[in-house]
Amino acid sequence: MELIATCAFGLEKLVHDEIKKLGLWVTKTEDGRITFNGDELALIRANLWLRCADRIQIKMGEFVAQTFDELFDRINSLEWEKYIGKDDAFPVDATSVKSILHSEPAIQSIVKKSIVKRLMQKHSTEILPENSGAIYQIIVKANKSQFVVGIDSSGDSLHKRGYRTKANLAPIKETLAAALVKLSDWTPERTLVDPFCGSGTILIEAALMAANKAPGLTRPFAFHQWKWIDRKNIADAYLEANQAVKLKQELKIFGFDIDPSAIKNAQENAAHAGFKNLEFECADFNNLDFGKFENCTFIANPPYGERLEDKARVEEMYREFGKKFRNNKNCSLFLITSNENFPKLFGRPADKNRKLFNGKIRCYLFSWFGEK
Numbered sequence: 001m002e003l004i005a006t007c008a009f010g011l012e013k014l015v016h017d018e019i020k021k022l023g024l025w026v027t028k029t030e031d032g033r034i035t036f037n038g039d040e041l042a043l044i045r046a047n048l049w050l051r052c053a054d055r056i057q058i059k060m061g062e063f064v065a066q067t068f069d070e071l072f073d074r075i076n077s078l079e080w081e082k083y084i085g086k087d088d089a090f091p092v093d094a095t096s097v098k099s100i101l102h103s104e105p106a107i108q109s110i111v112k113k114s115i116v117k118r119l120m121q122k123h124s125t126e127i128l129p130e131n132s133g134a135i136y137q138i139i140v141k142a143n144k145s146q147f148v149v150g151i152d153s154s155g156d157s158l159h160k161r162g163y164r165t166k167a168n169l170a171p172i173k174e175t176l177a178a179a180l181v182k183l184s185d186w187t188p189e190r191t192l193v194d195p196f197c198g199s200g201t202i203l204i205e206a207a208l209m210a211a212n213k214a215p216g217l218t219r220p221f222a223f224h225q226w227k228w229i230d231r232k233n234i235a236d237a238y239l240e241a242n243q244a245v246k247l248k249q250e251l252k253i254f255g256f257d258i259d260p261s262a263i264k265n266a267q268e269n270a271a272h273a274g275f276k277n278l279e280f281e282c283a284d285f286n287n288l289d290f291g292k293f294e295n296c297t298f299i300a301n302p303p304y305g306e307r308l309e310d311k312a313r314v315e316e317m318y319r320e321f322g323k324k325f326r327n328n329k330n331c332s333l334f335l336i337t338s339n340e341n342f343p344k345l346f347g348r349p350a351d352k353n354r355k356l357f358n359g360k361i362r363c364y365l366f367s368w369f370g371e372k
Helices: 012-021 040-049 068-076 104-122 174-183 201-210 231-244 260-272 308-325 342-346
Strands: 002-006 025-030 033-037 055-064 092-097 137-143 146-152 191-194 253-257 279-282 296-300 332-337 352-358 361-368
Touching: 002 040, 012 025, 012 033, 012 174, 033 040, 040 055, 040 231, 055 068, 068 104, 068 146, 092 104, 104 137, 174 201, 174 332, 174 352, 174 361, 191 201, 201 253, 201 260, 253 260, 260 279, 308 342, 342 361
Parallel strands: 092 137, 191 253, 191 296, 253 279, 296 332
Antiparallel strands: 002 033, 002 055, 025 033, 055 146, 137 146, 332 361, 352 361
16 A cells, blocks of 8 residues: 655655654655555554654555546546445545646546546446445645545544644644654753743643654544454554553653743643643743753744734844843754744854744744753
8 A cells, every 4th residue: 555644845854754663665755745655554553653744645546637538537547446435425625736727626526526437337336325424535636737646544634633622823733843842952851941832732742752652642533434444453553552652750841921821721731632740831931031941952933923013022022032042051942933034133043944834834943052
């Protein structure tokens, strides 16, 4: 079986490494998409364990199509009956970028008709009621004349871990938060501080990693409803994930935020994730004594100031952050922002700069490494 892990631009290498850590063979890495080989157990484990991926798909085909007739024939040649029963639902979602076949609704209609024709023939039926409760979401990606077609096995996006029942406005996705932790120098033995913690996502993702807890352990997936998936494989994958958990009682993880409701949300989210030993405190950033932090890692997602009326206030906060950070001893900082001039406002050139996307916003992960 050929599988696809999709992800946000800039996270491909992290997802590639996560897949290899599962013992799976990566065959291709492209923008926003990593293709790998595996059986149905690999599909289950990838959904459970990948921290930075968005979805896991079964790759049905990749081909060139320049007309709707070609698209119909190519889709009709794929073995949909291997997975989709005569009672199963199979909605179609399509995106088209720079393609001659630019109409996404038209692509969806053609693909649906083609699959219907194939399934009616292979299942020897004239009716496809789509009422079994199992959903096989068909995903079609067209880039110029190249089409990639898959079946989504995840259901909700993998960033929806299930622990974040409450969030602030514009919260960072769990997948990006996990990526920030992975791209930092933090280890569970080191103190971790988020001075703008919001609903606590970055810190909770760090705690999940420290505990070796699979991020998808407590949420449902689309594949749970698929009849052809061996229930023993599901049970084995979950048993493995549960046995791998090693909770650490001495985590030194601290989050601060000026909004008391954000701190309450962070505490509740952490508890839902299984961590009551994370320290959250309501505090104004301007009143924080940064001098008390030594030999620790800061990971921060401060306000971006996207609105014009907020820009001056946010830039002043960036300058103040730089002044405060100079009081730290041997601390590192990993900060994501959409402001490419942040190092200038911060008052110190970054040791490293990496482009990432927070949703549709192009951002920069600036890194400053403390002395070891």
